[in-house]
Each structure stands twice: as C-alpha cells, then as structure tokens.
Amino acid sequence: MKARLWPIILIAAGFILSFAIPYFGLLDLYVQMILIYICINIILALSLNLINGYMGEFSVGHAGFMSAGAYISAIITVKCLSSASAAWLFPFAVIAGGVGAALLGLIVAIPSFRTRGDYLAIVTLAFNMIIKSVLENIDAVGGARGFLGMDKLTTLPVAFFWTLITIWVIRNFIYSNYGRGVLSIREDEIASDLMSVNTKQVKLLAFVISSFFAGVAGGLFAHLLQFINPRMFDIIKSTDILIMVYLGGIGSIAGSILGATVYTLLLEILRPLEIWRMVIMPLILIFLMLFRPRGIMGLKELTWFVPVLDRINSNRGVKGIRKWFS
Amino acid sequence: MGNRIIETDNLTVSYGSIAAVKVISFHVEQGEIVALIGANGAGKTSTLRALSGMTTYGGRVSFMGRDLRGVAAHKIVGMGMAHVPEGRGIFGNLTVLENLKLATWQRRDKKEVAADYDRIFNIFPRLKERRQQSAGTLSGGEQQMLAVGRALMSKGTMLLLDEPSMGLSPLLAQEIFSMLAELNRAGTTILLVEQNANMALRLADRCYVLETGIIVLEGTGKELIGNPQVKEAYLGT
Amino acid sequence: MTYFLQQGLNALQLGSIYALIALGYTMVYGILSMINFAHGDFFMVGAFICFVVVTFMGLPFVPAMILSIIGVSLLGVIVERAAYKPLRQAPRVSAIITALGVGIFLENFTLALSPYPKHIPAIIENTSWTFGGLTISSLQVIIILLSLALMTVLHFIVQHTRVGMAMRAISWDKNVVPLMGVPVNNVISITFAIGSGLGGAAGMMYGMAYPIIDPYMGIIVGWKAFIAAVVGGIGNIRGAVIGGYILGATEIMVAAFFPSTYRDFTAFSLLLILLIVRPYGIMGKPRPQKV
Numbered sequence: 001m002k003a004r005l006w007p008i009i010l011i012a013a014g015f016i017l018s019f020a021i022p023y024f025g026l027l028d029l030y031v032q033m034i035l036i037y038i039c040i041n042i043i044l045a046l047s048l049n050l051i052n053g054y055m056g057e058f059s060v061g062h063a064g065f066m067s068a069g070a071y072i073s074a075i076i077t078v079k080c081l082s083s084a085s086a087a088w089l090f091p092f093a094v095i096a097g098g099v100g101a102a103l104l105g106l107i108v109a110i111p112s113f114r115t116r117g118d119y120l121a122i123v124t125l126a127f128n129m130i131i132k133s134v135l136e137n138i139d140a141v142g143g144a145r146g147f148l149g150m151d152k153l154t155t156l157p158v159a160f161f162w163t164l165i166t167i168w169v170i171r172n173f174i175y176s177n178y179g180r181g182v183l184s185i186r187e188d189e190i191a192s193d194l195m196s197v198n199t200k201q202v203k204l205l206a207f208v209i210s211s212f213f214a215g216v217a218g219g220l221f222a223h224l225l226q227f228i229n230p231r232m233f234d235i236i237k238s239t240d241i242l243i244m245v246y247l248g249g250i251g252s253i254a255g256s257i258l259g260a261t262v263y264t265l266l267l268e269i270l271r272p273l274e275i276w277r278m279v280i281m282p283l284i285l286i287f288l289m290l291f292r293p294r295g296i297m298g299l300k301e302l303t304w305f306v307p308v309l310d311r312i313n314s315n316r317g318v319k320g321i322r323k324w325f326s
Numbered sequence: 327m328g329n330r331i332i333e334t335d336n337l338t339v340s341y342g343s344i345a346a347v348k349v350i351s352f353h354v355e356q357g358e359i360v361a362l363i364g365a366n367g368a369g370k371t372s373t374l375r376a377l378s379g380m381t382t383y384g385g386r387v388s389f390m391g392r393d394l395r396g397v398a399a400h401k402i403v404g405m406g407m408a409h410v411p412e413g414r415g416i417f418g419n420l421t422v423l424e425n426l427k428l429a430t431w432q433r434r435d436k437k438e439v440a441a442d443y444d445r446i447f448n449i450f451p452r453l454k455e456r457r458q459q460s461a462g463t464l465s466g467g468e469q470q471m472l473a474v475g476r477a478l479m480s481k482g483t484m485l486l487l488d489e490p491s492m493g494l495s496p497l498l499a500q501e502i503f504s505m506l507a508e509l510n511r512a513g514t515t516i517l518l519v520e521q522n523a524n525m526a527l528r529l530a531d532r533c534y535v536l537e538t539g540i541i542v543l544e545g546t547g548k549e550l551i552g553n554p555q556v557k558e559a560y561l562g563t
Numbered sequence: 564m565t566y567f568l569q570q571g572l573n574a575l576q577l578g579s580i581y582a583l584i585a586l587g588y589t590m591v592y593g594i595l596s597m598i599n600f601a602h603g604d605f606f607m608v609g610a611f612i613c614f615v616v617v618t619f620m621g622l623p624f625v626p627a628m629i630l631s632i633i634g635v636s637l638l639g640v641i642v643e644r645a646a647y648k649p650l651r652q653a654p655r656v657s658a659i660i661t662a663l664g665v666g667i668f669l670e671n672f673t674l675a676l677s678p679y680p681k682h683i684p685a686i687i688e689n690t691s692w693t694f695g696g697l698t699i700s701s702l703q704v705i706i707i708l709l710s711l712a713l714m715t716v717l718h719f720i721v722q723h724t725r726v727g728m729a730m731r732a733i734s735w736d737k738n739v740v741p742l743m744g745v746p747v748n749n750v751i752s753i754t755f756a757i758g759s760g761l762g763g764a765a766g767m768m769y770g771m772a773y774p775i776i777d778p779y780m781g782i783i784v785g786w787k788a789f790i791a792a793v794v795g796g797i798g799n800i801r802g803a804v805i806g807g808y809i810l811g812a813t814e815i816m817v818a819a820f821f822p823s824t825y826r827d828f829t830a831f832s833l834l835l836i837l838l839i840v841r842p843y844g845i846m847g848k849p850r851p852q853k854v
Contacts, residue, residue, distance in 0.1 A: 282664040293650055
C-alpha cells in the first residue's frame, strides 16, 4: 500500500504548493512563469509521446494542434465571454480548444490509415504549415499580426491541474486495452491487424487524445502569454516539442516529464548567454543524444506511472525500438 | 596436417545479454570443404558473421595466420575471404553485371578482373544471358548463382556460404552443391553453413555440429553420416 | 499568355532550386533512411559562404559558386562524421533529433555571427532579353541551366560510376555491402559531400536570385524541399527533381493568380492531396512489407 500512498501525498503537496506559491508570493513571478511553462511543455511532450513514442509514428506537426486550441479558447474568452465570466468559464474554454484540436486530429488520423512513417510525417508537417497559413489569412483573428486581449487566466494551480489530468488520462489510456492496441501498432501493425486489433479505431483514438491535450496546452499557453500569433506555432515550435519527447525518452511518461522539464530549465539557465544561448543549447542536445541515444529515461518508466497490476512487465517498451534499427 | 586458413579460438558472439555463440574453436584447412550444421539458433550464422567482421565478437579469429581483430569487414574481403550471406544479399536494384562488378571493389588487377567475368560466365552461363537484367528479376536459383559468382569475383580464395540451399528446389540445390564441389577442386576453400545436413555432410570433408552455441560433435562427413546421434537429430531417418 | 509563360519561367527557376535541395534530402535518405533535417541549414550556409566570398574577397561568380559547393560539402561530411555516424546503430529517431539539433546550431551560430540580414551584391551583369513580351534575365538562364547541368552530373555519378553503384547498393541493403569489399563509411561520406554540395549550390543560386539572406532562411525552404522530395518519392532521385519542379510551379502559379498570402496554404494542400492519392510519392514504390 505504501507504493500507492506516496503519489497521492505528492499530488496533494503539489496542489497545496501550487496555490501557496502565488498566494504568499513564495517565488518571484519569473520563476512562477517558468513553472507554468514547464507544466505546459509537459502536456505537449506527453501528448506527442502518445503518437511518436507509444504508437511509433513520427508526427512533426504538433504545434498545429496547439495553435487550434490556443485560438479557439482565446476567441471564446475574449469575444464570447465577459471578463468576469471568462475567469470562471476558463476551463470550458480550454476544453473547447482541446475539442477543436481533437477534431483536427481526427482529420489528420485519416491519412494515417494508409501511410506510415516518413510519409505520415509529411502529412503532419504539411498540416502544421497549412493551419499556420490559414490563421494568417483570417483577419477576424488578427491574421499574421496575431490576436490579443486575453486575461492572464493560466495560473500555477490551473497549469498544475491540467498537467495532472494529462498524466492521468494518458497513463490510463496506455494501460487500457486500447493502449495495448497502440503498442501493438508500434511493434507490428500488420500482425496486430491480424490479431483483430481494430487498428483504425486505435489510431483515431490516439490521435484524438493526443491532439486534444495539445489543444489544451495551446489554450493555457494563450492565456499565459495573453498574445498569440500564427508564427508562434510554426514548425520550430513543433521541433521543440519533438526534442522534449526524444530528449526524455520515448514511450515513457516519466521521460516526457523529465524531457520537458530539463529542456525548459536549460533554456532558462542559458538565458544569460543571450545570442549564444541557442548555439550552446543544440550542442548540449547533440551531446546528450550521442551519449544517450534513447533519451534520458531510455524507455524505462517510473513505477508510479504504471498501474499496480501492470508492474510485472513494466519495461514493455524495450522491443519496440527494434523497428527503428533498419 | 595442411595449412590452417581459418582458425578460431574461443569465439563468442553475443547480442545484448544473449550469447548466440559460446566459445567455439574450430579451424579450416587449405583446400577443404568444412560444414557447420545445426538447428535454428545454433549460432551458425553468427559464427560466419564474426569471421567476416560483420559483428563484434570475443575470442580470436585468424585468417591465413593474421589476427582479424579490428580489421574492417571490407578489408577482410580484400584479404580473400568472401561471404555469401544468409538470404543471398543480392542487390535487386542493380543489374547482374553491376552486382558482379561491385564485388571487385578491392581488386587492383584490372586485367584479371576482365578475365574473371568470362570465368564466372563460363561457370554460370545463365548469368551471362541475363547480365544486363536487373538482379531482382532473377529466379531463386539464379540469384544463388549470382551470389556465389559475386563472391568469386572478389577473388575469394576462402568462400563462406550461409545456407546456399535455402529456398531452392532439391534439384537446384543439388546443382549448386555440385558446382561448389567443382569450385573446391579448382582450389577454393569452402566453409559451409547448412540446415540441410544430408547434402552438407555428403559434400564436406569435415563437419562440426553446433547446438545452442557450442560444438557438440565433429568429424569427417562420412563419420557423421553414420553417427546415430546425427542421424536421429538432423537426418531424420 | 505571355504572363503565364513569364511565370512559367519563374517557376522553372524556383523549381530548379527546390529540386537541388530535394536531391540532397533524397540522397541521404536513400542511403541511410535518415532524414537529414539540417539540410535546409546547409543550404543557408551555402548562401552565406557566397555572401562572404563575394563581399569580402570580391570573387566573381564561378569561384564563388565553387567555394560555396566545396564549403558546404565539407560541412556535410564533418557533420555526418561527428554527429550522425556515432548514431548509426542507435534508433533511427536519435539521428533525426540530432539532425534537428545540428540545424538549430547552424542557424543560431550564423545568427550570432551575423545578427542582421545580409545583402549579396550582384555579381552577374544583369542583362535581359525580350522575346515578344517575354523577358528572360541572364540570371534566370544561368540558374536553370546550371541546375540542369548539376542534375545531369549527379545522374551520371549515380548511374555510371563505381561510387554511384555502391550508393545504389547501399540503398538496397546496406548490411551486405561491406561483404563486397566496399568501404561503406567512405561511400556515405561521399554521398553527404555530394548531397550537401548540391544544397550549397542551391543556396548560392537562391542568394543570387533573392539577394536578401538571413540565418533562418533555410528552415522554410528546407522543409518545403523536403516535402518536394517526399512527394516525388523519397529516396528516388528522379522523384526529387520532379517534386522540386512541381513545388516551384505550384508556388509561383498560386502567387501569380491569387493573393500571395494564399501561396503556402495552396501549395501545401496540393501536396497533401498528391500524397493522399499516391501515398508513396510520384516515383516511389512501396517496398513489400514482411509479415
């Protein structure tokens, strides 16, 4: 029972801290902001990990889903709601953003029935560029100039709450029957099809869940920055998310959390280097990949993220790497 | 005792934590045909791969008296060891002629190369007919001929063959085997890995039987054909 | 009609550049099944080398071109040896992420050295000829013909030389190639040198045609060329050329007849449709999957 108790204590402590830090001003605003960023990045990395790590696809357009969530939720809080009600209805705006992104995820999932690997990568990449291009052409949301007027609704407790939800949902999904389907697609799609896994349904679901949380992260991001423009969600942003996932280690929840945290923190720590920051950062990344090609966690999972009944075969990821060898 | 061309000393090959070959010591003498037989997973292919530098290994492998540790696979080819890999390894997108030509990469004796094409085409007239054809369109038997021809083009004096009979009809397999015997008479030393123990034992001068990574039996081909253990396990009679 | 032809000429020019970059992607992919995401930045470096040698050394076109090609070839070989080769046995994605890292490094390293966009001075006397309303500039002619020449050379190398034969063999099955006595690492280095060199040439020509260059120029152009390579059928050399020209034509024609902000949207949608119709690209064939 002890193993089950610890996570609950930690979650409770995290919640109390997430309220206490802003309330008592325990940390300065800059540090709080970084903490919120870490939360958002964890959501992004985890949701992408579902597609790239667990399902073994290579999606490179995650920022596209994020932008959908950001714009939809921002439009709702700015244009549809008054400032007072927006504060209360913010979770629903975020969910609406997530749902919007999930619908797009549904569309992107359809080509994945026919194409795999690098061709699917292009579909997601093109999708990312198309959605950015569409946003730039809609004047109602400011076009290329961007959209502003959001209140700063993304606070530390809110971000922490959504991070927990993401971890919880994705963990439960992965260890559900559908989740096993996702893993079986990574291992061998044809075989899993023959084993009567409904691969289409599983893929659809994985894409929907993944894009939903990317949309959620977008909504949080929009209400943290209070200003968004299409350029924020271009391929460079998608690349960032990819790096977080692979830096942490694919197919591991702990890995995504670690990857997002390390990446965000490194960027902040290196900030005094100014223009050389982004010169040093990729060098660190390259060295990390050279010395730990499978990311920091390297497919291992922290037992906390594995349901008790599944713990016996907790390193279920190992074989999946095989197909990347060819 | 003839001249030992290949000699291994406590050879081990592991993939991760799984040892495919556990401490194998054997040798091949000049002009011999030696067969390694054994079931799936006995470590036959891994042994060949270690010899030709395709995988890392423990222990010692020497070829014509030279320690092969640290010698790159393509240099070993240049020393005269030719390896016909499992599944033949034909480049289906290249023509037959290009497949042969690629194998001459390490050779500097341009004149003899030209003569060798004729030699190969003499042995395998069918390859000559199809030399401009893309190798992917060849039949299984023709592909096997090409694979052997390619190994000869690299001026291999030592031929490693991995399952030359695999996927061939008994008749074709017989044809390939009699051709190997002919090559051997012409001076090529051969190390053969086979699952078809019957044919391998008939052809080979000497034979090693592998089981889960170790040598369990060795002897001349005739001795082993008569061995009751081998009969039961591999000859199925 | 003249307007259409005029745009067609522009499309040929832009398409040539895309095709050259797409070739670099496709060659590396063909041989290593690896997407070299730093390739777009190699292209950018090519433009910057051209800027440096033209501005500070005052070199004319041909030496500038040769230096750009050689410089970027060297860069490609060094990057391959230092960052990709150690990962050859690692999971495929590790090399891809490393490539992304290399790209970010190149962009920001260039940015740190040159914080403002640069202007490449014209080094070709810009004469133009008019045929019945159709204007052709000397630069256009040079870019189109030079690209075609480079593609022909590449075709020759791949189809008719020993190294080219080894490249094709590696793309079929790289595990068997060492058994032929072929030093695979050297062939891979040569592939990187050629592929990157073509990217460098493209960067140089792009810098001539659109003379304002900045360190981030390689990202979008690179990704677009990558899409072109995939649309053509990645790993297929003819496919890359076709994909490049299709992309160039689409972009120019959309911009010619619609508001220019629709350019990316239409171009990518079209490519997406093409990919959905032909999931393995125009020239690509699905390899039979083993069950």
